[in-house]
Amino acid sequence: MNKSKWLKYDLHMHSFASKHKDNGRVKEMDAQSFADILINAGVEVFSVTDHNVFDSDFYSKLKDYIKDKRIRLIYGIELDVYVDSINFFQMGAYFSPNVDMTKISPIIVELYKDGKKPLLSEIIAKLFHLKTKFILIPEGNKAKGIVDVLKHLDDISKDDIYKFAMYKIFSAYDVRPSFNEISQNEWAANFYTHSVRADEILRDKIGQDRKTLLDNIRKRIHDENYILENDEKALYEYIVNYGSYFSYFTFSDWHNSEPYSPVLNNFIFGSYDTYFDSFEMAVLDPKSRIIRTTDNEVVIPGNILGSVQFSMKGVQHPIQFSPGLNVIVGKRGSGKSLLLSVIERLSNRESLDIKEYKAFDIKNISGNYYDGIPLSEGQLSSIAIIKQDKIKEVYENPDKALQTISSKFPILAPYDKSKLELVLSIALGVKPYDKNYKSITSIVKQIRRLDFFTFTIHNKLNFTTIDGYFTNAETMLNKIKTDISSTGINSERISVQLSVLKNNHAYFKKLYDLYNSIFDKHNTRIGVVNKGKTELQRVMTDLRREINQILTSLKNNFSILLEFNKLKHLLNNFALDAPQIGKAIVNKYMFVTTYKIPDNITDLLVEELTNSISKLKNDTNSMTLLEKYVNGEKNLKSTVSNMTDGLKKFINSDIFLPKKEFYQMNSKSVPNLEINNYNDILKLLDEGSITNLSNASLGMQSVAYLDLIFDLSESILMFDQPEDNIDNDYISNYLVPLIKSKKRDKQLIFVTHNPSVAVYGDAFNYIYAENDGNITYTNYFIENIDDKLNIMKILDGGKPSFSNRNKKYGNILGEEEYGNNNI
Structure with missing residues (x-):
């Protein structure tokens, strides 16, 4: 078994034979020097594709020089394919190793001699005379910008495009009967027309315009019902019908007077023994058999299975x-x-x-x-x-x-809604001011008018105790006088004191009686006044009750004002912490758990509060509307019991539940990127670095x-x-x-x-x-x-x-293979 590997192919380069078109870029160089440059660069299969010239002598020398070397040669040429007397595109033609090489050059000379401008049908008709397999691949250099468009499409989009690459091979043994002379020229004309149109569309598309164009084409690839504008539709049809012809090869286009430095290396899976057939398989199945890379080789792991041997009934079986x-x-x-x-x-x-x-x-x-x-x-x-x-x-x-x-x-902790709960708790204290009370000033004036004096009843003076003291004192003095007189001593002085005491007794009794008489008259007057004041006291009680109620309302209104100002301040300065994000990488997929908190969260909170208020057509969801509600200029809707009803539902809605999305990573750099929030995800989506498969x-x-x-x-x-x-x-x-x-x-x-x-x-x-x-x-x-x-x-x-089956499907296959259905 000849071991297969990833072989480095370069099938687009020019020798001195292209001097008639590329005189400044090619030079005379012998076959050995030409081949050595490629061998030293690690090229394993190559083709010299000179413009409309097949140099059989140079090919013979190349073939002879490399016959013992680990490099293979495919006979090739770059042809100008005309669609009218002026316009043409270029196409690479590659021939099976069993072709009679000496017959190629005369055919090419015949095609272009005397300034002829062959159509595709004329080229194919002439190449049929070689009686060998050949492969024709349109070149993308006439599709300016289209390769760049394809490069920026995500992998899923590319897969959808690459599926059209199946059977896009023109072969002497493979072209269907339906692909006749008319169809061949129609195909070429359409290819050229679409190429020019694509160039016109893309020429001025830069920045956001190009991004929008790519986004819409990508959407159309994934959704056949997505409607494109005229330019977008034209470019989409070109990509689908022709993009796959050249989107999977990036050969060097080396001109031998310049350094050999390809931008990308093209590797095809195959073997040295079947290098042309491997090339054919790669054209038929590019996704499977072609790798484009800046690396100089594609390494096959050594730890995969190479062979198995065992004996069965005594017979050895190597596999x-x-x-x-x-x-x-x-x-x-x-x-x-x-x-x-x-x-x-x-x-x-x-x-x-x-x-x-x-x-x-x-x-x-x-x-x-x-x-x-x-x-x-x-x-x-x-x-x-x-x-x-x-x-x-x-x-x-x-x-x-x-x-x-x-x-x-990944599993995330529940979202921290403490700031939202704070808004809710403050909003619960916001309600209309209570304006249903009398003027406190007038009530105070009434109280002052009715409450400027005090009505007091005086008790009578009690003379009884004092009267007893005087009586006892008189009795004692009479006894003293009697006892002194009995001894013969003069008691006149005692008699004088007794007389004074009696006079004082009579005086104070009279004085008490006089005061009590005054008190009786005063109290009689007070009684008359108090009888009229009972009704005023009831009025005063009511007034004091009203003023207490007013003070309570004022206190509550002040609390409402305070809560409303707190709510305004909180909403004017409201910001939530960036929600956490969990990321797990599995193969080419990225699994993300995050909280998608809207950027306009403050507006949404205000909207939920104002949605509870009855509005006129010109009313907007703003703090002004809330202020009107607090001032009593607006009322709650009849279906709402509290201004915070909608806000409560909003805070407990799915918005604050973790969102799970998984993405296909289209760029190898994505796993190593720091992703801190959902905006980073959106940026990657915009760049096409990831594709969201969550809703696929x-x-x-x-x-x-x-x-x-x-x-x-x-x-x-x-x-x-x-x-x-x-x-x-x-x-x-x-x-x-x-x-x-x-x-x-x-x-x-x-x-x-x-x-x-x-x-x-x-x-x-x-x-x-x-x-x-x-x-x-x-x-x-x-x-x-x-x-x-x-x-x-x-x-x-x-x-x-x-x-038999192929013939039954033939017409359908022919249409899809060569793009003649809907073009």
């Missing part, structure tokens, strides 16, 4: 494996699953599956890694075996995809789930007939594109009997299991013509069956 997709095909009972069991035994020597084949006497299981390191049982590492029911489950139950995707999202169809989400199934750390993934019980549409639209994408990074081993998985999935290696009494395994490679016929027989019933 080769390649990078990318390996398919094990054959009829039921042919030994496909047996081979999987052998491989599993290399990974796990305790595996019991091989015991099911005890009758086959399986022995001496061994193998080799792709880099040649030998393997024995249990030594094959980094392999995962995926059962068919896992993929079948997604097909039958797409919601399963959503469940699996949901498990990848269940089919798209199923693809993501399948991708996650494939996203295992192991380098080798092995599947046992995953397409069983899944319809072909699902296989073609979801499973196969994923296989093409994954086989660049991992080695895939599929047991299958489905042509879509094998052929459309572009297997690099077919392992045919056959049981005609003895099980045998044969490696086939679709680049080899003999192997191709065998693969056709195995998967499509052979050439007659395939040819």
Whole structure:
């Protein structure tokens, strides 16, 4: 087996033979020097594509010089394809190695001699005389700007465009009958017209205009019902119908008087033995077989499986494996699953599956890694075996995809709504002022008028005690006088004191009586006055009650004013902290959990408060409207009980619940970027660095789930007939594109009997299991013509069956292949 690899191709360059067009850029150079420049640059397959000239002598010298070197040569030429007497575009023509090279130059000379300007139909008609396979690829240099447009489309959009690249190959053995002379020229004219129109559209599109154009085209690619403007529609049709012709190659266009320094290197998967057929396969299936990179080589991991050997009933069975997709095909009972069991035994020597084949006497299981390191049982590492029911489950139950995707999202803490709750608590204290009270000034005046004197009743003076004191004193003095007189002493002085005492007794009694008489008269007058004052006291009580009520209202109004001013201040200065964001990277997907808090959150809070107020047509949701409500100029709606009803619902709405979205990353730099908030996500979306798949169809989400199934750390993934019980549409639209994408990074081993998985999935290696009494395994490679016929027989019933089916589909295929349907 000739080991396949990623070969560096450069199929667009010019020698001195292009001097008639590029005189200042090319120079005389011998074949050896020309080839050595390419060899030293690591080029492994090249073509010299001079303008309308095929230098067979120079090609012969190149071929002779490189015959023992690790570089291969494809005969090629760059042709001017005219669409009228003035306008043309350029197309690369590449010929099979079995062509009679000496016949190419005369045909080219005949096409362009005497200033002829050949149409596409004339070129193809002449090339048919070579009786060999040739490939014609329109060049993108006439589509100014279109490559840049394609470069900025996301991967999903590119996939949708690349699917149109299938069969876009003009070949002597492949062109359909429907692609006749008229169709060929029509195709060329349309290609040129659309190229010029695309150039006109893009010429002045810069900045935001170009971004808008790209965004709308991207939307149309994903949604066939999306309506485009005239310019957008014209550019979209050009991209879809022609973009895939040249969007997957970026050859150097080297002119040999200039340094050889390609912007990108083009790698095609193939082998030195089948370099032209590998090129053909790459044109047919660019996503699978072409890698454009600035790297000088595409390294194939050494730890993938290179070969397996085992004996069965004493017969040795060597089987080769390649990078990318390996398919094990054959009829039921042919030994496909047996081979999987052998491989599993290399990974796990305790595996019991091989015991099911005890009758086959399986022995001496061994193998080799792709880099040649030998393997024995249990030594094959980094392999995962995926059962068919896992993929079948997604097909039958797409919601399963959503469940699996949901498990990848980071978990965030509940959103901190304390600032929002503070707004709510203050807003609860805002209500209309109470203006339903009398003037406090008039009430105070009434109180002062009625309450300027005091009415007091005086009690009478009590003389009884004093009268007793005087009586007792008189009695004592009379006794003293009697006792002194009995002794013969003169008691006259006592008599005088007794007389004074009696006079004082009489005087004070009279005085008390006089005061009591005055008090009686005063109290009688007070009684009359008080009788009239009882009614005034009731009025005073009512007035004092009213003033207390007024003071309470004023106090409440002051509190409302204070709360309203606090609310205004809070809303005028309101800002929420940037919501946290959680990010998880799984394969090419980014799972994001965040809180999408609107930038206009303050406006929304005011709106929720004002929505509770009855408004006229010209009223706006503003603090002015709230102020009118507080002043009593506006009322609440009849359906609202409190101004904060809407605000409460808003704060408890889904806005403040975590949002989960997952994205496909279109740029390798995204995993390393610092993403701090949702605005960073929006920027990446605008740049096209990520694509939001959250609202994608269940089919798209199923693809993501399948991708996650494939996203295992192991380098080798092995599947046992995953397409069983899944319809072909699902296989073609979801499973196969994923296989093409994954086989660049991992080695895939599929047991299958489905042509879509094998052929459309572009297997690099077919392992045919056959049981005609003895099980045998044969490696086939679709680049080899003999192997191709065998693969056709195995998967499509052979050439007659395939040819019959192809003819039945022929008209449809012809229209899609060459862009003549709707152009």
